[in-house]
Amino acid sequence: MTTVSMTVNGKAVSADIEPRTLLVQFLRENLRLTGTHVGCDTSQCGACVVHLDGQAVKSCTVLALSCDGATVGTIEGLASDGALHPMQEAFREHHGLQCGFCTPGMIMSAVDIVARCGHHLDEQTIREELEGNICRCTGYHNIVKAIAAGAEAMGASSPMQHAAE
Amino acid sequence: MNATGIGAAVRRKEDQRFITGKGQYTDDVNRAGQAYAAFVRSPHAHAEIRGIDTSAALAMPGVIAVLTGADLAADKIGGLICGWMIHSKDGSPMKAGAHPALAQGKVRYVGDHVAVVIAETALQARDAAEAVSVDYNVLPAVVDPAKVKGATAVHDVAPDNTVFSWQLGDKAGTDAAFASAAHVTRLDFINNRLVPNAIEPRAAVGDYDAGTDSFTLYTTSQNPHVARLVLSAFIGIAPENKLRVIAPDVGGGFGSKIFIYAEETVCVWAAKRVGRPVKWTADRTEAFLADAHGRDHVTRAELALDAKGKMLGLRVHTIANLGAYLSTFSSSVPTYLYAPLLSGQYDIPAIYAEVDGVYTNTAPVDAYRGAGRPEATFVVERLVEVAAREIGSDPVAFRKKNFVSKFPHQTPVIMNYDVGNYPAAMDKALELADYKGFARRKRESAKAGKLRGLGFSAYIEACGIAPSQAVGSLGAGVGLWESAEVRVNPTGSVEVLTGSHSHGQGHETTFAQLVSDRLGIGIDQVSVVHGDTDKVQFGMGTYGSRSGAVGMSAIVKALDKVIAKGRKVAAYVLEAAESDIEFKDGRFTVAGTDKGLAFGEVALQAYIAHKFSGQELEPGLKEGAFYDPTNFTFPAGVHICELEIDPDTGVARIDRWTAVDDFGTVINPMIVEGQVHGGIAQGVGQALLEGAHYDDEGQLVTASFMDYAMPRAGDLPSYTVGMTVTPCPSNPLGIKGCGEAGAIAAPPAVINAITDALGHEHVAMPATSQEIWRALQRMPTQMAAE
Numbered sequence: 001m002t003t004v005s006m007t008v009n010g011k012a013v014s015a016d017i018e019p020r021t022l023l024v025q026f027l028r029e030n031l032r033l034t035g036t037h038v039g040c041d042t043s044q045c046g047a048c049v050v051h052l053d054g055q056a057v058k059s060c061t062v063l064a065l066s067c068d069g070a071t072v073g074t075i076e077g078l079a080s081d082g083a084l085h086p087m088q089e090a091f092r093e094h095h096g097l098q099c100g101f102c103t104p105g106m107i108m109s110a111v112d113i114v115a116r117c118g119h120h121l122d123e124q125t126i127r128e129e130l131e132g133n134i135c136r137c138t139g140y141h142n143i144v145k146a147i148a149a150g151a152e153a154m155g156a157s158s159p160m161q162h163a164a165e
Numbered sequence: 166m167n168a169t170g171i172g173a174a175v176r177r178k179e180d181q182r183f184i185t186g187k188g189q190y191t192d193d194v195n196r197a198g199q200a201y202a203a204f205v206r207s208p209h210a211h212a213e214i215r216g217i218d219t220s221a222a223l224a225m226p227g228v229i230a231v232l233t234g235a236d237l238a239a240d241k242i243g244g245l246i247c248g249w250m251i252h253s254k255d256g257s258p259m260k261a262g263a264h265p266a267l268a269q270g271k272v273r274y275v276g277d278h279v280a281v282v283i284a285e286t287a288l289q290a291r292d293a294a295e296a297v298s299v300d301y302n303v304l305p306a307v308v309d310p311a312k313v314k315g316a317t318a319v320h321d322v323a324p325d326n327t328v329f330s331w332q333l334g335d336k337a338g339t340d341a342a343f344a345s346a347a348h349v350t351r352l353d354f355i356n357n358r359l360v361p362n363a364i365e366p367r368a369a370v371g372d373y374d375a376g377t378d379s380f381t382l383y384t385t386s387q388n389p390h391v392a393r394l395v396l397s398a399f400i401g402i403a404p405e406n407k408l409r410v411i412a413p414d415v416g417g418g419f420g421s422k423i424f425i426y427a428e429e430t431v432c433v434w435a436a437k438r439v440g441r442p443v444k445w446t447a448d449r450t451e452a453f454l455a456d457a458h459g460r461d462h463v464t465r466a467e468l469a470l471d472a473k474g475k476m477l478g479l480r481v482h483t484i485a486n487l488g489a490y491l492s493t494f495s496s497s498v499p500t501y502l503y504a505p506l507l508s509g510q511y512d513i514p515a516i517y518a519e520v521d522g523v524y525t526n527t528a529p530v531d532a533y534r535g536a537g538r539p540e541a542t543f544v545v546e547r548l549v550e551v552a553a554r555e556i557g558s559d560p561v562a563f564r565k566k567n568f569v570s571k572f573p574h575q576t577p578v579i580m581n582y583d584v585g586n587y588p589a590a591m592d593k594a595l596e597l598a599d600y601k602g603f604a605r606r607k608r609e610s611a612k613a614g615k616l617r618g619l620g621f622s623a624y625i626e627a628c629g630i631a632p633s634q635a636v637g638s639l640g641a642g643v644g645l646w647e648s649a650e651v652r653v654n655p656t657g658s659v660e661v662l663t664g665s666h667s668h669g670q671g672h673e674t675t676f677a678q679l680v681s682d683r684l685g686i687g688i689d690q691v692s693v694v695h696g697d698t699d700k701v702q703f704g705m706g707t708y709g710s711r712s713g714a715v716g717m718s719a720i721v722k723a724l725d726k727v728i729a730k731g732r733k734v735a736a737y738v739l740e741a742a743e744s745d746i747e748f749k750d751g752r753f754t755v756a757g758t759d760k761g762l763a764f765g766e767v768a769l770q771a772y773i774a775h776k777f778s779g780q781e782l783e784p785g786l787k788e789g790a791f792y793d794p795t796n797f798t799f800p801a802g803v804h805i806c807e808l809e810i811d812p813d814t815g816v817a818r819i820d821r822w823t824a825v826d827d828f829g830t831v832i833n834p835m836i837v838e839g840q841v842h843g844g845i846a847q848g849v850g851q852a853l854l855e856g857a858h859y860d861d862e863g864q865l866v867t868a869s870f871m872d873y874a875m876p877r878a879g880d881l882p883s884y885t886v887g888m889t890v891t892p893c894p895s896n897p898l899g900i901k902g903c904g905e906a907g908a909i910a911a912p913p914a915v916i917n918a919i920t921d922a923l924g925h926e927h928v929a930m931p932a933t934s935q936e937i938w939r940a941l942q943r944m945p946t947q948m949a950a951e
Contacts, residue, residue: 018288034193035186037416039364040449044870047364075186088184092176095835098843099669100183101365101416107184123883130878134870136364136417137669139846139907140878142839 009077026064035075046133049105056112075104090150098137110147119155170682174835179673188414191368196442203290205280207272210306210526210863218298227289234269247491248642259329262320264490266427273489276454278427306526306863310486319524328522333504339517342478346469350552357930358461358857365416366447371433379407382433386412388706395425412696415668420532424493453868459533461486468548478515492531502537508576509545511567526863534908538626546913594803598823616810618922622914628902629714629798646793649719653786655772657765658690664704665716675832685751710902718896722790737777798901802826806914815938825887830899844907850876852915
C-alpha cells in the first residue's frame with residue numbers, strides 16, 4: 001500500500017492504495033464518487049473522462065499514484081453553488097442523453113473541447129472531437145447539438161472563468 | 166394542450182441526476198461487508214472438464230471461496246432456462262440442452278463459466294481466478310451455422326446440432342405462386358452477428374439476510390420481475406416472497422439485459438454460501454464474450470412477381486445461429502418475431518418460411534434491438550430493391566404498387582395489420598429527402614469522382630408485445646400484459662408504480678406526462694416508481710417497444726379507476742349525485758353548477774373520510790390495473806439513406822438520412838425522436854461497421870472496442886425525422902411504439918444505397934470500406950470509373 005494525495009473537486013483527499021489502483025478506481029471505490037463510469041477496458045469509450053490538472057483524461061488509463069499532488073475535476077464538481085454548468089444544462093435542454101451512463105464522460109469531454117477549440121463549434125469539429133466517447137443510445141445527433149449550444153452558453157455566461165478551466 | 170401533457174416536448178425529469186453524476190447504477194451499489202466475484206471462464210470453445218484444481222487460488226490473499234458447478238449441484242440450484250417453446254415441422258419440441266450457471270463437465274464457448282472466485286477485493290478475486298487450474302480435454306468446435314451438421318455435437322440432446330426445424334406459412338400455396346411467376350428474384354446473404362454493447366456493462370450485487378432468510382439482488386435488468394420469477398421458480402434460489410430483485414438505473418439494454426444470466430444467478434446464490442454480499446461487474450471483454458449476441462442468420466430468400474410487377478409469393482430459408490445454449494427468449498427471435506414480419510408493408514398472397522435454429526460453440530444469441538424484425542425487414546427490403554431493378558421498375562413505384570392499402574389486413578403469416586398509411590409516409594419521406602434533387606446531387610458527386618447512391622427501406626414491425634393468449638398459443642412461457650398502480654397521496658401528489666422498466670427511454674417523464682394529462686396536475690407532482698420487486702407487485706418489463714403501448718395502457722386503466730373513485734368521493738363532499746359529477750382539467754364539478762373540488766381536495770377527502778362512512782365507501786385513493794393488449798401494434802415508416810462512396814478507398818459517407826415513422830400517438834416528440842436517432846445509429850452500425858467474428862477455433866477475435874467497430878459521432882450524419890400518425894386502434898392511447906424502428910429500418914436502407922451507387926452488385930454487411938472496395942474491383946471498369 002502506498003499513500004496518495006490529491007485535490008478532487010476542490011477538496012484535499014488522501015488514501016492508502018495498492019500501487020496498481022487506477023484513478024477511476026480511486027475515485028469510485030475510495031472516494032465513492034460514482035459519477036465517473038467505466039464502460040470499457042481499452043480506453044475507447046470515454047465514460048471515465050475526468051479533468052486532470054485542467055485537461056481531459058481517461059481515468060481508466062491513469063494510475064492514481066501518478067496523480068499525486070494533482071488537481072482532479074469530476075462530473076460531481078462541475079455544478080457550482082447548486083447551479084448547473086452550462087454544458088450540463090445544454091445536455092438536458094437538447095436531450096443529449098438517454099440512459100445517462102456515457103453522459104458524465106461526454107460532458108467532461110465537451111467542456112474540454114470548448115477549452116481547446118473555443119465557443120463557436122461547427123458540427124464537423126464536434127463529431128471529430130468526440131472520437132474518444134462512445135454513446136450507444138442517442139445516435140449522437142442531440143449530443144452534437146447540446147455541445148454546440150453548451151459551448152455558446154459557456155462563452156456567453158462567463159467567458160473568463162470557463163476559458164480558464 | 167396541457168403544457169406537461171400528452172404531445173408536449175417536456176424536458177426529462179430524470180436528467181438532473183444523470184448530468185450531475187448522481188445516477189445510481191448497479192455498480193454504484195455497495196453493501197456493507199461486500200465481497201467481490203471474478204469468473205473463471207473457458208479459454209476453449211468446446212472442451213470436457215477433466216478436473217478443476219482450486220487449491221492455489223484458495224491460498225491466495227483475500228480469497229474467501231472458489232465455487233464450481235459441483236457446488237451449484239450440491240445446493241440443488243437449477244439451470245438457466247429458455248422460456249419459449251418452439252416445435253419443429255414434425256411436431257417435436259425444440260432440443261434444449263442443459264445450461265448450468267457454472268459448467269458441469271463441459272464448456273461450450275469461449276467465455277463459458279467454469280468457476281467463481283469470491284475475494285475481499287475485486288483485484289484479489291481476479292488474481293485468484295487466474296490461479297484456478299482447469300484440466301481441459303479440448304474438443305472440435307463448430308462455429309459456422311451453415312456447417313453444423315456432422316460436426317461434433319454441442320449438446321448430446323441435439324446430435325445434428327439442430328435445435329428446431331420450424332416452418333410458418335403455406336408451402337404448397339407458395340410453391341404454386343413461384344411456379345406461376347413471370348419473374349423471381351433470389352438473394353443469398355448473411356445477417357451479421359452483433360454485440361449489443363450497452364455502455365454500462367452488466368453487474369450484480371447479491372445479498373442474503375440470515376435473519377429473515379431472504380435474498381436481494383441488485384442487477385442490470387430490463388425486467389426485474391421476470392428475473393425474480395425465473396430465479397425462483399426454475400433456478401430455485403428462493404421462493405418469490407423471499408427474493409427481492411432491484412434494477413436501479415440501468416445504462417442501456419437493447420435486449421441484452423432482458424435475459425437471466427449465469428453471473429447474476431451465481432452472485433445471489435453465493436451471497437448465502439459465503440455469508441457476505443457478493444458483487445460482480447463485467448469488464449468490456451466479459452461483455453463481449455458472455456452477453457447474448459444478436460442476429461447471425463444465413464438466409465436464402467426469393468420473391469415471385471407476376472408480369473405486371475405484382476408480388477405473388479415470398480419464400481425464405483434461414484439458418485439461425487443460437488450459440489452454445491438457449492438464452493432466455495432466444496428461440497422466439499428467429500421464429501415468431503421474424504417470419505410473421507416477412508410480409509413487410511406489402512400485400513403478398515403467399516409466404517412460406519423455414520427456419521433451422523442451430524447450436525454452435527459461440528456465445529448465446531438472443532434478442533437485440535428489433536429482435537427478428539430487423540432480419541425480416543432486411544429480407545423484404547433487399548428483395549424489393551433488387552426485384553425493382555431487375556424488372557426495370559422505379560423502386561418507389563414498385564413499392565407503392567404492392568403496398569397494403571386496405572385495413573385491417575390479414576397477412577399469410579399470422580399478423581393482422583390494424584391500421585396504417587404507407588404511401589403517406591413514403592411521400593413525406595421523398596419530400597423531406599428532396600428526392601427530386603437526387604439526380605442533380607448524383608451528377609455533382611460524379612464530377613468530384615464520387616459515387617452517390619440512395620436507398621429506401623419501407624419497414625413494418627410488430628410491437629407492444631403482446632396479447633397473452635396469442636403468445637401463449639405460439640409457445641411463450643409467460644403472459645405479456647403489463648401492470649400499473651396509481652397511489653394518490655392525501656395531498657394530491659401521485660406515485661405511479663409500473664412493471665415497465667426505463668433504461669434510457671425516459672419513463673419518469675413520459676409516464677408522468679400521461680398522469681398530468683389525465684389528472685390535470687403538474688408532472689412535478691408525479692413520481693414514477695419502477696425496477697424494484699418489493700415496490701411494484703409484478704410486471705413484465707421493457708423490450709419490444711412495449712412500454713408505451715402496454716405499460717402506459719395499464720396506467721390509463723388505473724387512472725380511470727382513480728377518477729371513478731374520485732367521483733364517488735366528490736359526490737359525498739359536494740352532496741350531489743355521483744352521476745352529476747364531472748371530471749375535467751383537474752377538477753370534480755357538479756354538472757351545471759359552479760360547485761367543485763380540485764383533484765387534491767378530493768384526494769384529501771378520500772383519506773380523511775369524514776364525509777362518508779366506511780360502509781358506504783372505502784377510504785383512500787389507490788388503484789391498480791393489469792392491461793393485456795388485444796393485438797400487436799404495427800409501427801411502420803420509410804427511411805431514406807443517401808450516401809457517397811469514394812471509389813479510391815471504398816469509404817461510404819452518409820450524406821443525408823430521412824426518417825418518416827408512424828408511431829401512432831406520440832407522448833413526447835423529443836424523446837421519440839431521440840429513440841429514432843439511436844435506432845438508426847445502431848442500424849447504420851450493423852450495415853457499415855459492426856460484426857462479431859469468431860475464428861475457426863471459436864475464439865472471438867472482436868472482443869474489445871478496439872476490434873469491434875462501434876459507431877462513433879464521426880461515422881454518422883444528423884438525421885431528418887418526420888412523422889405521420891394513424892392512431893393504433895387496439896389500445897386506449899393509440900400508441901404503437903418507437904424504440905426499435907431505427908434499428909429495423911436502417912440496415913437495408915444503407916445497403917440499398919450502396920448497391921444503388923455501385924449498380925447491381927450485392928454488398929455484405931458490414932459494408933466496410935474494404936468490402937465496398939472489393940465490390941468495386943469486381944465491377945465493370947466503366948462503372949467503377951464513372
